[in-house]
Protein backbone atom coordinates (compact mmCIF):
# COMPACT_ATOMS: atom_id res chain seq x y z
CA UNK A 1 0.00 0.00 0.00
CA UNK A 2 1.23 3.51 -0.84
CA UNK A 3 2.16 5.80 2.04
CA UNK A 4 -0.33 8.68 2.09
CA UNK A 5 -0.45 11.36 4.72
CA UNK A 6 -3.34 10.36 6.95
CA UNK A 7 -6.50 12.48 6.95
CA UNK A 8 -9.63 12.27 9.05
CA UNK A 9 -12.70 12.21 6.80
CA UNK A 10 -16.09 12.25 8.56
CA UNK A 11 -19.06 10.76 6.73
CA UNK A 12 -21.51 13.65 6.57
CA UNK A 13 -20.86 16.68 8.80
CA UNK A 14 -23.20 19.67 8.48
CA UNK A 15 -21.97 22.59 6.35
CA UNK A 16 -22.81 25.60 8.54
CA UNK A 17 -21.42 29.01 7.57
CA UNK A 18 -21.30 32.26 9.52
CA UNK A 19 -24.50 33.27 7.68
CA UNK A 20 -26.52 30.47 9.35
CA UNK A 21 -24.97 31.28 12.74
CA UNK A 22 -25.84 34.96 12.38
CA UNK A 23 -29.42 34.22 11.32
CA UNK A 24 -29.91 31.88 14.31
CA UNK A 25 -28.62 34.67 16.58
CA UNK A 26 -31.03 37.10 14.90
CA UNK A 27 -33.88 34.67 15.58
CA UNK A 28 -32.82 34.27 19.20
CA UNK A 29 -32.65 38.04 19.64
CA UNK A 30 -35.94 38.67 17.84
CA UNK A 31 -38.14 37.62 20.75
CA UNK A 32 -39.83 34.92 18.62
CA UNK A 33 -38.19 31.48 18.63
CA UNK A 34 -40.98 28.96 17.96
CA UNK A 35 -43.01 28.67 14.71
CA UNK A 36 -43.36 32.18 13.35
CA UNK A 37 -42.25 34.53 10.58
CA UNK A 38 -39.01 32.70 9.73
CA UNK A 39 -40.78 29.34 9.38
CA UNK A 40 -43.44 30.92 7.15
CA UNK A 41 -40.78 32.62 5.04
CA UNK A 42 -38.86 29.35 4.67
CA UNK A 43 -42.05 27.60 3.52
CA UNK A 44 -42.63 30.25 0.87
CA UNK A 45 -39.05 30.23 -0.31
CA UNK A 46 -39.02 26.42 -0.52
CA UNK A 47 -42.29 26.54 -2.46
CA UNK A 48 -40.71 28.96 -4.93
CA UNK A 49 -37.60 26.75 -5.18
CA UNK A 50 -39.44 23.50 -5.93
CA UNK A 51 -42.03 25.36 -8.00
CA UNK A 52 -45.11 24.49 -5.97
CA UNK A 53 -45.55 28.22 -5.35
CA UNK A 54 -44.83 31.59 -6.90
CA UNK A 55 -41.25 32.70 -7.32
CA UNK A 56 -42.24 36.21 -6.27
CA UNK A 57 -44.29 36.60 -3.17
CA UNK A 58 -45.24 39.24 -0.72
CA UNK A 59 -45.10 38.02 2.87
CA UNK A 60 -47.27 40.88 4.11
CA UNK A 61 -50.22 40.45 1.77
CA UNK A 62 -51.44 37.03 2.82
CA UNK A 63 -53.37 37.14 6.08
CA UNK A 64 -53.60 33.34 6.27
CA UNK A 65 -49.86 33.03 5.68
CA UNK A 66 -50.67 30.23 3.26
CA UNK A 67 -47.46 28.85 1.90
CA UNK A 68 -48.12 27.50 -1.58
CA UNK A 69 -48.19 23.80 -0.75
CA UNK A 70 -45.18 23.55 1.56
CA UNK A 71 -45.44 22.98 5.32
CA UNK A 72 -42.25 22.94 7.41
CA UNK A 73 -42.22 20.43 10.26
CA UNK A 74 -39.73 18.93 12.71
CA UNK A 75 -38.74 15.90 10.57
CA UNK A 76 -39.38 14.01 7.37
CA UNK A 77 -40.95 11.25 9.45
CA UNK A 78 -43.55 13.71 10.76
CA UNK A 79 -44.06 15.08 7.23
CA UNK A 80 -44.67 11.61 5.85
CA UNK A 81 -47.05 10.72 8.67
CA UNK A 82 -49.04 13.93 8.25
CA UNK A 83 -49.15 13.36 4.48
CA UNK A 84 -50.67 9.94 5.08
CA UNK A 85 -53.07 11.27 7.72
CA UNK A 86 -54.28 14.04 5.40
CA UNK A 87 -54.73 11.37 2.73
CA UNK A 88 -56.81 9.42 5.27
CA UNK A 89 -54.63 6.33 5.66
CA UNK A 90 -56.01 4.20 8.49
CA UNK A 91 -56.35 0.71 9.88
CA UNK A 92 -57.33 -1.82 7.22
CA UNK A 93 -55.52 0.06 4.43
CA UNK A 94 -52.44 -1.30 2.67
CA UNK A 95 -49.45 0.84 1.78
CA UNK A 96 -46.76 -0.44 -0.58
CA UNK A 97 -43.15 0.34 0.33
CA UNK A 98 -39.86 -0.77 -1.28
CA UNK A 99 -37.87 -3.25 0.82
CA UNK A 100 -34.81 -1.09 0.23
CA UNK A 101 -35.23 2.03 2.33
CA UNK A 102 -34.95 3.55 5.80
CA UNK A 103 -37.44 2.59 8.48
CA UNK A 104 -39.28 5.95 8.42
CA UNK A 105 -40.73 5.15 4.97
CA UNK A 106 -42.59 2.22 6.48
CA UNK A 107 -43.03 3.26 10.11
CA UNK A 108 -45.03 6.40 9.29
CA UNK A 109 -47.62 4.20 7.53
CA UNK A 110 -47.64 1.82 10.48
CA UNK A 111 -48.22 4.75 12.88
CA UNK A 112 -51.38 5.46 10.87
CA UNK A 113 -52.55 1.89 11.46
CA UNK A 114 -51.96 0.66 7.88
CA UNK A 115 -50.41 -2.65 6.84
CA UNK A 116 -47.11 -2.22 5.02
CA UNK A 117 -46.50 -4.48 2.02
CA UNK A 118 -42.85 -4.63 1.05
CA UNK A 119 -41.83 -5.03 -2.58
CA UNK A 120 -38.39 -6.09 -3.77
CA UNK A 121 -36.23 -3.79 -5.90
CA UNK A 122 -35.25 -4.37 -9.53
CA UNK A 123 -32.22 -6.62 -9.91
CA UNK A 124 -29.16 -4.32 -9.62
CA UNK A 125 -31.47 -1.30 -9.51
CA UNK A 126 -32.42 0.96 -12.38
CA UNK A 127 -30.44 0.00 -15.53
CA UNK A 128 -29.27 3.59 -16.13
CA UNK A 129 -28.87 5.22 -12.70
CA UNK A 130 -28.33 1.93 -10.76
CA UNK A 131 -30.53 3.37 -8.02
CA UNK A 132 -32.22 0.57 -6.01
CA UNK A 133 -35.63 1.38 -7.41
CA UNK A 134 -38.78 -0.63 -6.63
CA UNK A 135 -39.59 -3.51 -9.03
CA UNK A 136 -42.53 -2.00 -10.92
CA UNK A 137 -43.92 -5.37 -12.13
CA UNK A 138 -43.81 -6.85 -8.62
CA UNK A 139 -45.41 -3.64 -7.30
CA UNK A 140 -48.31 -3.93 -9.74
CA UNK A 141 -49.00 -7.51 -8.69
CA UNK A 142 -49.15 -6.49 -4.98
CA UNK A 143 -52.00 -4.02 -5.46
CA UNK A 144 -55.36 -5.02 -3.98
CA UNK A 145 -58.62 -3.19 -3.30
CA UNK A 146 -57.17 -2.36 0.14
CA UNK A 147 -54.16 -0.53 -1.35
CA UNK A 148 -54.35 3.21 -0.72
CA UNK A 149 -50.80 4.39 -1.40
CA UNK A 150 -47.50 3.49 -3.02
CA UNK A 151 -44.51 5.13 -1.36
CA UNK A 152 -41.61 5.66 -3.76
CA UNK A 153 -38.19 6.55 -2.36
CA UNK A 154 -35.95 8.96 -4.26
CA UNK A 155 -32.93 7.34 -2.69
CA UNK A 156 -29.67 9.28 -2.75
CA UNK A 157 -31.65 12.09 -4.41
CA UNK A 158 -32.22 10.15 -7.65
CA UNK A 159 -35.77 10.59 -8.87
CA UNK A 160 -37.88 7.45 -9.42
CA UNK A 161 -39.84 6.81 -12.59
CA UNK A 162 -43.06 8.64 -11.62
CA UNK A 163 -44.57 8.26 -15.08
CA UNK A 164 -44.50 4.52 -14.51
CA UNK A 165 -45.81 4.84 -10.94
CA UNK A 166 -48.74 7.02 -12.03
CA UNK A 167 -49.47 4.67 -14.94
CA UNK A 168 -49.70 1.75 -12.48
CA UNK A 169 -51.93 3.76 -10.12
CA UNK A 170 -54.25 4.71 -13.03
CA UNK A 171 -54.31 1.14 -14.36
CA UNK A 172 -55.78 0.00 -11.02
CA UNK A 173 -58.44 2.72 -10.89
CA UNK A 174 -61.31 0.24 -11.22
CA UNK A 175 -60.48 -1.51 -7.93
CA UNK A 176 -59.83 1.64 -5.92
CA UNK A 177 -62.35 2.31 -3.14
CA UNK A 178 -62.19 5.93 -1.85
CA UNK A 179 -62.53 6.60 1.86
CA UNK A 180 -66.05 7.33 3.14
CA UNK A 181 -66.14 10.33 5.46
CA UNK A 182 -66.63 9.47 9.14
CA UNK A 183 -68.26 12.87 9.62
CA UNK A 184 -65.20 14.49 11.23
CA UNK A 185 -63.62 17.53 9.57
CA UNK A 186 -60.41 15.62 8.80
CA UNK A 187 -62.30 12.54 7.61
CA UNK A 188 -64.34 14.74 5.30
CA UNK A 189 -61.22 16.38 3.82
CA UNK A 190 -59.47 13.01 3.34
CA UNK A 191 -62.56 11.57 1.71
CA UNK A 192 -62.70 14.49 -0.76
CA UNK A 193 -58.98 14.06 -1.56
CA UNK A 194 -59.34 10.31 -2.18
CA UNK A 195 -62.46 10.85 -4.31
CA UNK A 196 -60.70 13.58 -6.29
CA UNK A 197 -57.75 11.23 -6.93
CA UNK A 198 -60.00 8.25 -7.73
CA UNK A 199 -56.93 6.01 -7.58
CA UNK A 200 -54.10 4.87 -5.33
CA UNK A 201 -52.00 7.83 -4.18
CA UNK A 202 -48.40 8.08 -5.34
CA UNK A 203 -46.45 9.27 -2.31
CA UNK A 204 -42.79 10.25 -2.41
CA UNK A 205 -40.22 9.82 0.35
CA UNK A 206 -37.87 12.59 -0.75
CA UNK A 207 -35.86 12.67 2.47
CA UNK A 208 -32.73 12.87 0.28
CA UNK A 209 -34.08 14.73 -2.71
CA UNK A 210 -34.52 18.47 -2.17
CA UNK A 211 -33.71 20.17 -5.48
CA UNK A 212 -33.80 16.97 -7.58
CA UNK A 213 -35.80 17.07 -10.81
CA UNK A 214 -36.94 14.89 -13.67
CA UNK A 215 -38.35 15.60 -17.12
CA UNK A 216 -41.95 14.45 -17.15
CA UNK A 217 -44.07 14.86 -20.30
CA UNK A 218 -41.36 17.10 -21.74
CA UNK A 219 -41.26 19.46 -18.75
CA UNK A 220 -38.68 19.64 -15.93
CA UNK A 221 -40.48 19.01 -12.65
CA UNK A 222 -38.97 19.34 -9.21
CA UNK A 223 -39.41 16.72 -6.51
CA UNK A 224 -42.17 18.06 -4.26
CA UNK A 225 -44.31 18.89 -7.28
CA UNK A 226 -44.38 15.43 -8.86
CA UNK A 227 -46.01 12.91 -6.50
CA UNK A 228 -49.40 13.44 -4.85
CA UNK A 229 -47.64 13.93 -1.50
CA UNK A 230 -43.93 14.38 -0.75
CA UNK A 231 -41.81 14.51 2.42
CA UNK A 232 -38.33 16.09 2.68
CA UNK A 233 -35.78 15.68 5.46
CA UNK A 234 -33.63 18.52 6.77
CA UNK A 235 -31.86 16.28 9.30
CA UNK A 236 -28.27 17.19 10.22
CA UNK A 237 -26.73 14.70 7.74
CA UNK A 238 -28.80 15.85 4.77
CA UNK A 239 -27.68 18.15 1.90
CA UNK A 240 -29.86 20.91 3.28
CA UNK A 241 -30.28 21.07 7.03
CA UNK A 242 -32.20 22.78 9.79
CA UNK A 243 -30.49 20.48 12.40
CA UNK A 244 -33.64 18.37 12.62
CA UNK A 245 -36.53 19.23 10.36
CA UNK A 246 -38.48 18.43 7.27
CA UNK A 247 -41.28 19.57 5.01
CA UNK A 248 -44.47 18.16 3.55
CA UNK A 249 -45.75 19.11 0.10
CA UNK A 250 -48.72 17.98 -1.93
CA UNK A 251 -50.08 18.24 -5.42
CA UNK A 252 -53.22 20.27 -6.08
CA UNK A 253 -56.35 18.05 -6.04
CA UNK A 254 -59.32 19.03 -8.20
CA UNK A 255 -62.06 20.53 -6.07
CA UNK A 256 -59.99 20.72 -2.85
CA UNK A 257 -58.80 24.11 -1.63
CA UNK A 258 -55.05 24.22 -0.93
CA UNK A 259 -55.57 26.69 1.91
CA UNK A 260 -57.84 24.18 3.62
CA UNK A 261 -55.21 21.46 3.24
CA UNK A 262 -52.52 23.81 4.57
CA UNK A 263 -54.72 24.60 7.58
CA UNK A 264 -55.09 20.90 8.38
CA UNK A 265 -51.32 20.38 8.35
CA UNK A 266 -51.09 23.24 10.89
CA UNK A 267 -53.77 21.65 13.05
CA UNK A 268 -52.25 18.17 12.87
CA UNK A 269 -48.78 19.49 13.73
CA UNK A 270 -49.90 21.61 16.70
CA UNK A 271 -52.18 19.52 18.94
CA UNK A 272 -55.24 20.20 16.79
CA UNK A 273 -55.20 23.73 18.25
CA UNK A 274 -56.99 26.23 16.02
CA UNK A 275 -54.65 29.14 16.85
CA UNK A 276 -50.89 28.92 16.87
CA UNK A 277 -48.77 30.77 19.45
CA UNK A 278 -48.28 33.74 17.11
CA UNK A 279 -52.02 34.12 16.44
CA UNK A 280 -52.70 33.99 20.18
CA UNK A 281 -50.43 36.98 20.81
CA UNK A 282 -52.91 39.29 19.07
CA UNK A 283 -54.76 41.54 21.54
CA UNK A 284 -57.67 39.71 23.17
CA UNK A 285 -57.10 36.57 21.07
CA UNK A 286 -56.25 34.17 23.87
CA UNK A 287 -59.12 31.73 23.34
CA UNK A 288 -58.65 28.66 21.19
CA UNK A 289 -60.31 25.34 20.49
CA UNK A 290 -58.84 21.83 20.11
CA UNK A 291 -60.29 20.32 16.92
CA UNK A 292 -58.73 16.87 17.40
CA UNK A 293 -56.31 15.18 19.86
CA UNK A 294 -53.46 15.42 17.37
CA UNK A 295 -49.68 15.70 17.18
CA UNK A 296 -46.82 18.09 18.00
CA UNK A 297 -44.27 18.32 15.23
CA UNK A 298 -43.97 21.97 14.20
CA UNK A 299 -40.74 23.62 13.04
CA UNK A 300 -39.26 26.37 15.22
CA UNK A 301 -38.00 29.72 13.91
CA UNK A 302 -34.51 28.80 15.15
CA UNK A 303 -34.52 25.80 12.80
CA UNK A 304 -36.00 27.91 10.00
CA UNK A 305 -33.23 30.49 10.50
CA UNK A 306 -30.66 27.82 9.60
CA UNK A 307 -32.78 26.78 6.61
CA UNK A 308 -33.15 30.32 5.23
CA UNK A 309 -29.40 30.79 4.98
CA UNK A 310 -28.86 27.20 3.76
CA UNK A 311 -31.28 27.92 0.93
CA UNK A 312 -29.27 31.02 -0.09
CA UNK A 313 -26.23 28.75 -0.42
CA UNK A 314 -27.93 25.62 -1.75
CA UNK A 315 -27.20 26.06 -5.45
CA UNK A 316 -23.46 26.36 -4.69
CA UNK A 317 -23.57 23.39 -2.34
CA UNK A 318 -25.11 21.22 -5.07
CA UNK A 319 -22.48 22.36 -7.58
CA UNK A 320 -19.71 21.35 -5.19
CA UNK A 321 -21.33 17.95 -4.69
CA UNK A 322 -21.40 17.51 -8.48
CA UNK A 323 -17.64 18.20 -8.67
CA UNK A 324 -16.90 15.56 -6.02
CA UNK A 325 -19.18 13.07 -7.76
CA UNK A 326 -17.27 13.57 -11.05
CA UNK A 327 -14.02 12.69 -9.28
CA UNK A 328 -15.50 9.61 -7.61
CA UNK A 329 -17.05 8.54 -10.95
CA UNK A 330 -13.62 8.61 -12.62
CA UNK A 331 -12.05 6.43 -9.92
CA UNK A 332 -14.91 3.92 -9.95
CA UNK A 333 -14.98 3.74 -13.76
CA UNK A 334 -11.21 3.04 -13.79
CA UNK A 335 -11.71 0.18 -11.30
CA UNK A 336 -14.81 -1.24 -13.03
CA UNK A 337 -17.01 -0.53 -10.02
CA UNK A 338 -20.71 0.20 -10.42
CA UNK A 339 -21.83 3.53 -8.96
CA UNK A 340 -24.98 5.63 -8.91
CA UNK A 341 -25.46 7.93 -11.90
CA UNK A 342 -26.61 11.26 -10.56
CA UNK A 343 -27.19 13.07 -13.82
CA UNK A 344 -28.87 11.85 -17.04
CA UNK A 345 -30.54 13.69 -19.90
CA UNK A 346 -33.91 13.28 -18.14
CA UNK A 347 -32.96 13.54 -14.45
CA UNK A 348 -30.84 15.68 -12.18
CA UNK A 349 -30.42 14.30 -8.68
CA UNK A 350 -29.81 16.23 -5.45
CA UNK A 351 -26.49 14.36 -5.17
CA UNK A 352 -27.07 13.27 -1.61
CA UNK A 353 -25.30 9.90 -1.40
CA UNK A 354 -22.58 8.16 -3.38
CA UNK A 355 -23.37 4.43 -3.44
CA UNK A 356 -20.95 1.98 -5.02
CA UNK A 357 -21.11 -1.79 -5.40
CA UNK A 358 -18.02 -3.96 -5.53
CA UNK A 359 -18.54 -6.83 -7.98
CA UNK A 360 -18.34 -10.36 -6.59
CA UNK A 361 -17.81 -9.64 -2.89
CA UNK A 362 -19.86 -10.86 0.05
CA UNK A 363 -21.00 -9.09 3.23
CA UNK A 364 -17.87 -10.09 5.20
CA UNK A 365 -15.48 -8.71 2.56
CA UNK A 366 -17.55 -5.55 2.25
CA UNK A 367 -17.41 -5.06 6.02
CA UNK A 368 -13.63 -5.67 5.95
CA UNK A 369 -13.31 -2.98 3.28
CA UNK A 370 -15.27 -0.56 5.49
CA UNK A 371 -12.97 -1.38 8.43
CA UNK A 372 -9.85 -0.82 6.33
CA UNK A 373 -11.15 2.55 5.15
CA UNK A 374 -11.90 3.45 8.79
CA UNK A 375 -8.34 2.49 9.80
CA UNK A 376 -7.17 5.10 7.29
CA UNK A 377 -9.46 7.71 8.85
CA UNK A 378 -12.29 7.51 6.29
CA UNK A 379 -15.84 7.04 7.51
CA UNK A 380 -18.04 5.15 5.05
CA UNK A 381 -21.54 3.75 5.46
CA UNK A 382 -24.14 1.36 4.02
CA UNK A 383 -27.42 2.71 2.61
CA UNK A 384 -29.28 0.53 3.44
CA UNK A 385 -29.62 -2.78 5.18
CA UNK A 386 -32.98 -3.86 3.65
CA UNK A 387 -35.88 -3.27 6.05
CA UNK A 388 -37.11 -6.91 6.10
CA UNK A 389 -33.72 -7.81 7.66
CA UNK A 390 -34.46 -5.60 10.67
CA UNK A 391 -35.92 -7.07 13.86
CA UNK A 392 -38.97 -4.78 13.72
CA UNK A 393 -39.81 -6.05 10.21
CA UNK A 394 -39.35 -9.78 10.74
CA UNK A 395 -35.61 -10.34 10.32
CA UNK A 396 -36.02 -12.31 7.09
CA UNK A 397 -34.96 -11.10 3.65
CA UNK A 398 -35.61 -14.33 1.75
CA UNK A 399 -38.55 -12.85 -0.18
CA UNK A 400 -36.42 -9.88 -1.29
CA UNK A 401 -33.38 -11.42 -2.98
CA UNK A 402 -32.61 -8.38 -5.15
CA UNK A 403 -32.58 -6.09 -2.12
CA UNK A 404 -30.20 -8.47 -0.35
CA UNK A 405 -27.89 -8.75 -3.38
CA UNK A 406 -27.78 -4.98 -3.70
CA UNK A 407 -26.94 -4.52 -0.02
CA UNK A 408 -24.31 -7.23 0.34
CA UNK A 409 -21.57 -5.55 -1.71
CA UNK A 410 -22.55 -1.93 -1.19
CA UNK A 411 -20.55 0.90 0.35
CA UNK A 412 -21.48 4.57 0.63
CA UNK A 413 -18.48 6.88 0.25
CA UNK A 414 -18.37 10.21 2.12
CA UNK A 415 -20.02 12.94 0.03
CA UNK A 416 -20.32 16.39 1.56
CA UNK A 417 -19.30 19.99 1.00
CA UNK A 418 -16.62 20.16 3.68
CA UNK A 419 -14.45 17.82 1.59
CA UNK A 420 -11.50 19.64 0.01
CA UNK A 421 -10.07 18.49 -3.33
CA UNK A 422 -7.20 16.94 -1.36
CA UNK A 423 -9.68 15.05 0.85
CA UNK A 424 -11.43 13.68 -2.23
CA UNK A 425 -8.11 12.60 -3.72
CA UNK A 426 -7.21 10.93 -0.42
CA UNK A 427 -10.51 9.01 -0.38
CA UNK A 428 -9.95 7.89 -4.00
CA UNK A 429 -6.34 6.78 -3.36
CA UNK A 430 -7.14 4.91 -0.14
CA UNK A 431 -10.16 3.31 -1.75
CA UNK A 432 -8.10 2.10 -4.74
CA UNK A 433 -5.49 0.58 -2.40
CA UNK A 434 -8.03 -1.10 -0.14
CA UNK A 435 -10.00 -2.38 -3.15
CA UNK A 436 -6.84 -3.99 -4.64
CA UNK A 437 -5.94 -5.45 -1.23
CA UNK A 438 -9.26 -7.27 -0.72
CA UNK A 439 -9.68 -8.36 -4.35
Ligand SMILES: Cc1ncc(COP(=O)(O)O)c(C=O)c1O
Nearest residue numbers: 075076077102104207233235246
Ligand atom coordinates in the same frame (compact mmCIF):
# COMPACT_ATOMS: atom_id res chain seq x y z
C1 LIG B 1 -35.18 7.48 3.07
C2 LIG B 1 -35.44 8.20 4.37
N1 LIG B 1 -36.71 8.50 4.70
C3 LIG B 1 -36.99 9.16 5.84
C4 LIG B 1 -36.00 9.56 6.70
C5 LIG B 1 -36.36 10.24 7.98
O1 LIG B 1 -35.90 11.56 8.05
P1 LIG B 1 -36.05 12.38 9.40
O2 LIG B 1 -34.92 11.99 10.27
O3 LIG B 1 -35.98 13.83 8.98
O4 LIG B 1 -37.36 12.04 10.00
C6 LIG B 1 -34.67 9.29 6.40
C7 LIG B 1 -33.60 9.71 7.31
O5 LIG B 1 -32.45 9.44 7.13
C8 LIG B 1 -34.38 8.60 5.20
O6 LIG B 1 -33.12 8.31 4.86
